[in-house]
Amino acid sequence: MQLHTHTWGAGDRVALLIHGIMADHRTWRRVGPALADQGYRVIAVDLRGHGASGRADVYTPQDHADDVAETLPVGAELAIGHSLGGLTLSLAVERLAPRRAVYSDPAWYLATREEGFDPGQFAAFKTTATREQIVALNPRWESVDVDIELETLAAWDESSVQGLAGFVGVDLLPARPLVPSLVQLADPSFLVSQKRAEVLRGRGFEVRTVKGAGHTIHRDDFDGFMASLDGWI
Template structure:
């Protein structure tokens, strides 16, 4: 499936951005222009079932195939957040960016003590402004507005498709390209033990102190600082 894309900048280097579940390209409203200012041409997709992209079967393989069909191979930089991080990991061997950044990626939903229920995502589709603001106290008001707008467009049928992932360990065995894993503090997706395992497997791992799961909206400056040497 060809995905809807948004672009910023006209630089000689190419960066691609892949959002998480319930979101779309608008989550990168500050990241896209910031990378453009650094000399990148930036492409951000709407995954299937999100934003202006089409609807269809929702599996990790479909998401990854869509990236390969939509994005050019050999980008200078690829950043995937949460579900976008999982999707990027599954497509990275075909996309072959020069560098990959996985921002709090959804590589394991069965951590000890984590009672994960994909149906909670479906329920959140009907969240109001105060609930979004309560759950994300560090977000700017513009990000609350965007979250409400993206929820309205999001196909909640994508949520049940996450259920099979709960019993799978999707932690990559090794980086396909030079790769940074950027973690929330604490991350409910990547435990300290699994972060150490990622380091053993050849990933660079950095945490953004105090940031929640959507690091680039919780602490934009911290998000960009954690990319030092990668952008």
């Protein structure tokens, strides 16, 4: 599927941005311009079922990876994926062949229901979430990010969460980095435990934690997010 994209900047270097579940390209509202200011042409996608991209009958991680590989240019200088976008990037990275990859709190392990992951709760959040709830869950977000969260929830096909059901409790950590790769973690990360972080280091990934940041690091602590990319952008 060809995905909707949004572009910032017109630099010679290309950066790719892939968002997480329930979001779309608007989650990168500060990251895109910041990278453009550093000379990148920044291309952000809306994954299938999100934003302005098409809807589908199936939404597996492999489907998302196939879509971004079909939509985005090969050989970008940089690719960043957050959460589901990090998982998507890892499944498409060989085809996209960026020079560097950044996995921001990637969804490489989805907890079981007993461990706290319930796909149904994600779907229900679309219709039940209030502005007050989003603020309470994300007290460090700027007001405009709360507005965007409400807008992207409204645009999201909540049935897409069912595409993750078959991956609950499955270890999806990559065996090795296919390109130089940074794993950027929230503090704490509920998707990549410290034990798994050590496994990733042993496999050749660089791992950095953004102290005190929540899961959506780039909205929770934009300055910390950008600082943690030192040497990678």
